[in-house]
Amino acid sequence: QFQLVESGGGLVQPGGSLRLSCAASGFTLVNYTIGWFRQAPGKEREGVSSISRSGTIKFYADSVKDRFTISRDNAKNTVYLQMNSLKPEDTAVYYCARATSHSIRWYLSSQYDSWGQGTQVTVSS
Numbered sequence: 001q002f003q004l005v006e007s008g009g010g011l012v013q014p015g016g017s018l019r020l021s022c023a024a025s026g027f028t029l030v031n032y033t034i035g036w037f038r039q040a041p042g043k044e045r046e047g048v049s050s051i052s053r054s055g056t057i058k059f060y061a062d063s064v065k066d067r068f069t070i071s072r073d074n075a076k077n078t079v080y081l082q083m084n085s086l087k088p089e090d091t092a093v094y095y096c097a098r099a100t101s102h103s104i105r106w107y108l109s110s111q112y113d114s115w116g117q118g119t120q121v122t123v124s125s
Helices: none
Strands: 003-007 010-012 018-025 033-039 046-051 058-060 068-073 078-083 092-099 119-123
Touching: 003 092, 018 033, 018 092, 018 119, 033 068, 033 078, 046 068, 046 078, 058 068, 078 092
Parallel strands: 010 119
Antiparallel strands: 003 018, 018 078, 033 046, 033 092, 046 058, 068 078, 092 119
16 A cells, blocks of 8 residues: 655744655655645645656746745655745645656646645644
């Protein structure tokens, strides 16, 4: 049984930082593109960032560019999302997901075949 498990969410003040982790078990992460998505209450799920298998190609949503950084440590079977300068509008449940390909359509949920359970991020004073 393979799974993705997110962690690192929590409550943070505006301007603060969090680092989310996406740990894979039951499969080798290096064989997959990993994407981060988020879903706020009453809104559709949106793509936040994605990273290629080698880690050399990364995509970001315009709303998080220059604030969020995606990275991966294939030896640890883990992908990270470093989130800085957090804003209240970043509040959402964050999910990671895996895909077998990586393209400019990285932000489409249909590109991914397995998802984690999500971790809550709340940005509030």
